[in-house]
Amino acid sequence: MALLSRWFGPRIPAEELRRSGWRYALPTLTLSLARILLLCSLFLPYWHMQLQAPQYPNGLEISAYVNYLEGDVSEIDGLNHYIGMRPLDEAAEFERTTAVWLIIAMVLLVEGAAAVHSKWAVLLVLPAVLFPIGFLADLQFWLWSHGQHLDPKAPLSSSVKPFVPPALGIGTIGQFKTIASVGLGWWLAAAASILTIAALFLHRRAYKPLFDRTLGRAAGPDALDSISASAVEAA
Amino acid sequence: MRPNKARLTGVLALALAAGVTFGLPALTAAGQPEAKKETTRGSRKDKKKEKEVKPVELTTGQVAEVQKLLNERKLTPDDLFAAAKTYMPSGRHDDYLLFASGGHSGQVFVIGVPSMRLLRSIAVFTPEPWQGYGYGIGDEILKQGDFGDKPLKWGDTHHPGLSETAGDYDGRFLFIGDKANARLAVIDLQDFETKQIVRNPLIISDHGCAFVTxxxxxxxxxxxxxxxxxxxxxxxxxxxxxxxxxxxxxxxxxxxxxxxxxxxxxxxxxxxxxxxxxxxxxxxxxxxxxxxxxxxxxxGKVDEKxxxxxxxxxxxxxxxxxxxxxxxxxxxxxxxxxxxxxxxxxxxxxxxxxxxxxxxxxxxxxxxxxxxxxxxxxxxxxxxxxxxxxxxxxxxxxxxxxxxxxxxxxxxxxxxxxxxxxxxxxxxxxxxxxxxxxxxxxxxxxxxxxxxxxxxxxxxxxxxxxxxxxxxxxxxxxxxxxxxxxxxxxxxxxxxxxxxxxxxxxxxxxxxxxxxxxxxxxxxxxxxxxxxxxxxxxxxxxxxxGVGEPHYAQMIKADKLKPFEVYPEIGWNPHTGAIDPKAPKAGEEKIVRDGKNVEIFTTVVRSHFTPEHVELEQGDHVVWHFTNVETSQDATHGFCIGGYDINLSLEPGEYGRIEFTVDKPGTFPFYCTEFCSALHLEMAGYMRVKPTDSISQK
Known part of the structure; x- marks a missing residue:
């Protein structure tokens, strides 16, 4: 029982809540906002790539959501087969099939973190904090993998050598100029990440004193009263 | 009582959790394959912005240059104005479309106004190989206009009639009459293709056609x-x-x-x-x-008098x-x-x-x-x-x-x-x-x-x-x-x-x-x-x-037309206006033989046909289905077989079907007739027809 409370941290006494509710509500609300943003990001594109070439006056475009690709996929695949690149749908298959569950799991973990009033809350929010960076790293890995493993027998193998398309910014391949940028979904995930970090500070501000006084120092029954008293003074 | 903020927060968190839990199946279902939309099929036009053109002011140097040009080319100021009123810079579309009959060419011509550029012809009563009309696909439309069992291979188009709503052109359909054979054709302006020919069984010539109410x-x-x-x-x-x-x-x-x-x-x-x-x-x-x-x-002159x-x-x-x-x-x-x-x-x-x-x-x-x-x-x-x-x-x-x-x-x-x-x-x-x-x-x-x-x-x-x-x-x-x-x-x-x-x-x-x-x-x-x-x-x-002898034409504001850029779905049958149940799909190409009847399901894409080899026996009755699985504007392919009078034009997304009997044994390369890509020449295959007597012919 003692171990459990060390993990989950102390519950907030009613009197304490009445006096300084906002102090405890803030981290919870910030984490909720982060969760909402992360959930919303599921429906928005994380990444865009635009391809420009003379014979495509309107350009070609693909957008990556966490779980699928949208846009001129078949046209780009059709073009890629000339240089021996594997179809786009063969990239990040595992990631795309699990992404929705993964994000939901992250949301639940963040939700859980709000209920953990100890430093272990950090562990729970870590996946959500690192997710935007992880997404880009994984994307760059697949771009590298696709660009490096071209079929050497492809029709244009003599003019297009293996290459690494940049996950962000401008690249060139054949007559195409590629322009890659992150999408609104990624920005939401990034905002969720930053909000979560902010929430961690608010969390520490709210719960560390509580934790230290109730559990950290194995304080006696009057300890809470003294906390309340100091809170009243502060107010 | 003061509201308990923490409890409120807790309720909010619970609601979120519940939302997450119950929303899960819906989310995953919504996010998966079905959502793989192709934006190509939407209208890209929205994105195309007219380039801002700043008001022009000619410098004295430019005025002198223009004057020099006019004199060199022996042009008058009126000529200069005429050119300025009609010239269309590259990429700029005409304000109006002219639908002109083709006279005894049996076609319709689409011309941009004011540039007067010929945009395309529409095959109507006359077989036309560029559109693959009457050389495999479109035969059934032409057949509707046959004179009994006598095929008619041309028409004399006179008066095009655009469909109207409340007396104004609505840009949906075009009708055209054939004076020589008293026929009327319906052209759908979504894809500019002839969809129907009707023939009046009681008369053989018309002139006052087509006039819509x-x-x-x-x-x-x-x-x-x-x-x-x-x-x-x-x-x-x-x-x-x-x-x-x-x-x-x-x-x-x-x-x-x-x-x-x-x-x-x-x-x-x-x-x-x-x-x-x-x-x-x-x-x-x-x-x-x-x-x-x-x-x-x-x-008339029924006798000498x-x-x-x-x-x-x-x-x-x-x-x-x-x-x-x-x-x-x-x-x-x-x-x-x-x-x-x-x-x-x-x-x-x-x-x-x-x-x-x-x-x-x-x-x-x-x-x-x-x-x-x-x-x-x-x-x-x-x-x-x-x-x-x-x-x-x-x-x-x-x-x-x-x-x-x-x-x-x-x-x-x-x-x-x-x-x-x-x-x-x-x-x-x-x-x-x-x-x-x-x-x-x-x-x-x-x-x-x-x-x-x-x-x-x-x-x-x-x-x-x-x-x-x-x-x-x-x-x-x-x-x-x-x-x-x-x-x-x-x-x-x-x-x-x-x-x-x-x-x-x-x-x-x-x-x-x-x-x-x-x-x-x-x-x-x-x-x-x-x-x-x-x-x-x-x-x-x-x-x-120089492609026909037009009679009447009608001129419609170009923005009234909403043509397909590519067919709306892969496997689209232009004559039924829907995906054809027989349309071959990528990855499901096949050749099915049932006695002497052979059905071939071919997909067409840059720069190959699948399958590339078709082995037949003399006398086989062939039904050959094609889908152009391209989604890009202008990615049209052709398909021809020499010696068999077959040539198709398969536009992006289009399904086409040809039916013929392989009566001539031999080795027949087929290829894409529309220059489609850098590997266009390589877009070919072989149809080999084994002779019935098993003696190969040279």
Whole structure:
């Protein structure tokens, strides 16, 4: 029982809540906002790539959501087969099939973190904090993998050598100029990440004193009263 | 009590958690494959922004440069203005589309205005290999127009008719008649392809086709050379009794985009060689008007003494304007009072007279065009052999009909309205007036064939205040080169003409272009009608038409059309307007043999056919299905087999089907006929046909 409370941290006494509710509500609300943003990001594109070439006056475009690709996929695949690149749908298959569950799991973990009033809350929010960076790293890995493993027998193998398309910014391949940028979904995930970090500070501000006084120092029954008293003074 | 904030937060968190848990299945379901949309299929046009063009100010240096160019090229300032009014920089689209008939080429041409660039042809009655029409695909459409078991391989397209809503072009369909064989075709303007051909079984020539009613309920086809109805044999001496004219009301099903033959009917007419027709609109809605050119009932040079048609059809001073109350005719047809001839419903002449469907009004001899003014109030008949246009008013016509102001009846009993009672005005324009168009300022334009000119004249009545000119008067004439037939102004035969551009469709070009042997192109001349009343209207551009001999054309504002950029779905059958259940899918290509019947399912994409090898046996009956699985605009492929007279055009997303018997054994490469990609030449395969006697042939 003692171990459990060390993990989950102390519950907030009613009197304490009445006096300084906002102090405890803030981290919870910030984490909720982060969760909402992360959930919303599921429906928005994380990444865009635009391809420009003379014979495509309107350009070609693909957008990556966490779980699928949208846009001129078949046209780009059709073009890629000339240089021996594997179809786009063969990239990040595992990631795309699990992404929705993964994000939901992250949301639940963040939700859980709000209920953990100890430093272990950090562990729970870590996946959500690192997710935007992880997404880009994984994307760059697949771009590298696709660009490096071209079929050497492809029709244009003599003019297009293996290459690494940049996950962000401008690249060139054949007559195409590629322009890659992150999408609104990624920005939401990034905002969720930053909000979560902010929430961690608010969390520490709210719960560390509580934790230290109730559990950290194995304080006696009057300890809470003294906390309340100091809170009243502060107010 | 103060609200407990933490509890509130807890409730919010719980609600979120619940939302997450219950929302899960929906989320994953929504996010997965179904959502793989192809934005290519949406309209990319939205993204295309017109480049901002800043107001131009020529520097003195540029002015000098222009002057130098003009002098070097021997051009006048007027030429410079004409060029500036018509030149389209690369990538800029024309304001109007001209749909011109192709005459005996049996096609329709689509031309951009004001640049006069030919955008494409549309194969209608004539097989056309570039569109793959009649060389595998489209055969079934052409077959609809066969004369019994006799295939017809050409047509004589004359008068295109754009579909209308409330008397204005709606940009959905185009109809076109075939004068030589009395046929009517329906073209869908989503993909500019012919969808249907109908043939009137009772007549063999038409001229007054196609003229649509203001809401495209009916498409009128006025017959031309009289024959016995049903095309039986008859002696010329029995002309008066045995021969008949006809106008046909083809019912158009707007939802299906097809003519409904069961709801269509003909109206028997005296054998007067009916000529052009036009539908009434607004004030004259419910009527259709037609001209006639042989009220003499001449049978031509039947013997040495008789005069030929040329001389004998032009002896009377007056022919008859046909005034047909089609709404009344429709009621009579729906009441079951039509007679069936060769299974085609016909309202007989007697019924038409008895029911008050048909009236005549005298018109100066052998006129040509009959054109209804935008408000529907006036009917303008161009004299051809008479230097006037004769204007009738619908109010006067209705009044004369109501009061039975007849001058006489014709030999068949059709009441002839009193000329003076129905005539509003006559305007002398010049020699050989043929066709009339209108603008939005109350002016009318009439082609003068013999004068080789286009006349501008003022309408009277309600249009008179708009023109600011004396009503019913000739204002100016613009010479054109040469022998102008039809003219067409922007939406110039609708209820709301746009008042821009007029094209003189000249029959002769003589010296206008480099002489391409003895057969010369026609000359379409773009005329600027955006000038004040009596000012000369300058000719802006000459456009040679060396691919056919157009008659009439209609000009529609380009933004009224919403064509497909690519077919909406992969495997789209253009003739059913849906994905074809037989359309081959990528990854499911196959060859299925059932005895001597072989079915082949081929996908087509840059730069290969799948399968590439097809092994057949002599005598096999082959049904070959194709899907062009491309999604990119302009990624069209062809498919041809040498020696087998097969060539298809498969546009992005299109499904096509060919059926043939492999009677010739041997080795036949097939290839893509439309240059599609850098590996276009490699886009090929082999069809090998094993001889039945197993002796390979060389």
């Amino acid at each position: 203001p809401d495209t309920d009916y498409v009128f086809e006025g017959g031309q050379y009289a024959t016995p109805l049903g095309l039986g044999y008859a002696e010329m001496k029995d002309y008066k009794e045995q021969f008949r004219g006809m106008v046909t009301a083809w019912k158009f099903d707007k939802d299906k985009g097809r003519i409904d033959q069961a709801q269509s009917f003909g109206l028997e007419l005296p054998p007067y060689w009916q000529d052009l027709f036009d539908s009434g609109k607004l004030l004259s809605d419910g009527f259709v008007f037609g001209n006639s050119i042989n009220t003499e009932l001449s049978t 008789a005069a030929n048609f040329e001389a004998s059809t032009t002896t009377r001073d007056m022919d008859y304007l046909h005034i047909i109350d089609w709404k009344k005719a429709e009621q009579v047809f729906k009441a079951g009072k039509a007679k069936k001839i060769k299974d085609f419903a016909v309202i007989t002449l007697d019924t038409a007279i008895a029911e008050g469907i048909l009236h005549f009004a005298p018109e100066p001899k052998s006129p040509h065009g009959v054109d209804v003014t935008p408000d529907g109030r006036y009917i303008v008949v161009a004299g051809k052999l008479d230097p006037h246009v004769t204007v009738y008013s619908i109010d006067r016509i209705k009044k004369a009909i109501a009061e039975k102001k007849y001058s006489s009846t014709d030999p068949y009993g059709v009441p002839i309205l009193d000329f003076d009672a129905v005539k509003e005005a006559q305007v002398e324009l010049g020699l050989g007036p043929l066709h009339t168009q209108f603008d939005d300022k109350g002016f009318a334009y009439t082609s003068l064939f013999l004068d080789s000119a286009v006349a501008r004249w003022s309408l009277g009545g309600s249009a008179a205040p708009k023109t600011g000119e004396k009503p019913w008067s000739l204002l100016s004439k613009t010479p054109v080169q040469y022998n102008v037939g039809h003219i067409v102004a922007a939406e110039g035969d609708t209820v709301s003409p746009d008042g821009h551009y007029l094209i003189a469709m000249n029959k002769w070009s003589v010296d206008r272009f480099f002489p391409t042997g003895p057969l010369l192109p026609q000359n379409f001349q773009l005329v600027d009608i955006d000038v004040k009343g009596d000012q000369p209207m300058p000719v802006l551009y000459d456009s040679p038409i």
